Amino acid sequence: xxxxxxxxxxxxxxxxxxxxxxxxxxxxxxxxxxxxxxxxxxxxxxxxxxxxxxxxxxxxxxxxxxxxxxxxxxxxxxxxxxxxxxxxxxxxxxxxxxxxxxxxxxxxxxxxxx
Amino acid sequence: xxxxxxxxxxxxxxxxxxxxxxxxxxxxxxxxxxxxxxxxxxxxxxxxxxxxxxxxxxxxxxxxxxxxxxxxxxxxxxxxxxxxxxxxxxxxxxxxxxxxxxxxxxxxxxx
Numbered sequence: 001x002x003x004x005x006x007x008x009x010x011x012x013x014x015x016x017x018x019x020x021x022x023x024x025x026x027x028x029x030x031x032x033x034x035x036x037x038x039x040x041x042x043x044x045x046x047x048x049x050x051x052x053x054x055x056x057x058x059x060x061x062x063x064x065x066x067x068x069x070x071x072x073x074x075x076x077x078x079x080x081x082x083x084x085x086x087x088x089x090x091x092x093x094x095x096x097x098x099x100x101x102x103x104x105x106x107x108x109x110x111x112x113x114x
Numbered sequence: 115x116x117x118x119x120x121x122x123x124x125x126x127x128x129x130x131x132x133x134x135x136x137x138x139x140x141x142x143x144x145x146x147x148x149x150x151x152x153x154x155x156x157x158x159x160x161x162x163x164x165x166x167x168x169x170x171x172x173x174x175x176x177x178x179x180x181x182x183x184x185x186x187x188x189x190x191x192x193x194x195x196x197x198x199x200x201x202x203x204x205x206x207x208x209x210x211x212x213x214x215x216x217x218x219x220x221x222x223x224x225x
Contacts (some may be wrong), residue, residue, distance in 0.1 A: 030180070042217040043201065058212070090156060101147040101205035103130055103154035 001024050004106035006091050012112045013081040018042065021076040023091030032074040035060075035083060036087040043090065047053035049074055056101050081113045118216035120202050125222045126192055134187045134219045136186045136202030145205040146178050147213060152198045154189075160200075162188070197223045 004025045013019055023032065033048040045058030048069040063085060065077045074093075078085060089111050092103040117139040119132040130198070134148045149157040161171050161183060163178035175188040189196055199218040206212055 001123065040217060043215040044204075045212060045214075048212070101145050101162055102159050103213065105158070107156050 001025075003027065004091055004093055004104050006089075006109050008109060009107065010094055010110045012114065013078075014114055015082060017081050017085035018077070018079050019081065019111075020078075021089055021091075021111075023074045023076070024072055025091075025093040025104070026070070026072060027095070027104065029093035029095055029104070030071070032068065033072065033092040033094070034076045035090045035092065036060065036065070037090060037108075040086050046076065056071075056102060081111075083113045085111065086113045087111060118202055118204055120200075120216045120219045122217070123220045123222070125224060127224050130179070130192050131190050132192060132204075132221065134189070134200050136185045136187070136216060136220065137142060137208065138144070138183050138185075138204050138216075139203075140204050142206045142208060143204060147203040147205055148174075148176055148187045149196065149201040149203060150176075150198050151201060151217075151218065157201055158160075162205075171219055189203060192223050194223050194225065197221060 007022045018054050030051050034046040037042045037043050047058050047062050047066040052071040055066045061093050067075045088108050090108050091106040094103045120136045131172045148160040148161040150160050151157040161176040163176050168177045173190045178185045199220050202216040203213040
């Protein structure tokens with residue numbers, strides 16, 4: 001099993017450009033999450049999904065959109081990138097509600113917005 | 115909101131024991147989780163506590179006191195590879211299952 005994979009691994013965008021980050025998991029997990037990690041700030045939840053076709057806002061959702069059309073995929077979109085969105089983005093998945101705190105993380109996407 | 119506090123940095127020597135503390139203030143508490151994150155890598159799950167007491171997993175143990183809003187991660191027989199950031203996270207089931215992370219404790223193990 002590949003676990004949780006993310007594409008791309010690195011990306012440089014110019015202010016105003018758009019892009020989509022793809023997360024895929026092959027563990028048949030219901031729950032999926034998008035976090036961003038900035039120095040000194042820890043992991044902050046952007047959006048999450050409790051099942052196919054559902055999404056919910058996390059702590060820092062502004063400037064991002066998500067979609068979960070298939071159970072195994074969770075997409076994070078930036079419609080108009082800003083320098084404040086320079087960060088490392090992690091996707092994670094969780095098995096079921098009873099052990100949701102045990103999340104499996106992808107390797108991360110390092111995004112720089114100039 | 116959630117207030118999760120843990121020390122920013124700690125250092126220790128190989129073979130020693132280190133305790134990383136975490137305090138939290140939150141409503142709807144359902145569990146306390148610890149993650150390890152090596153530089154440039156993704157966080158990986160270490161342990162969790164739902165009830166008060168000590169949970170032991172090999173060289174790592176985690177303790178929880180819900181009445182005090184306090185947890186610690188105990189690392190024994192430290193090895194160089196234990197140099198990493200340790201993230202404390204509170205799980206709140208009342209919000210559809212979310213983890214709230216502290217800012218992490220950067221542990222450096224010296225030879």
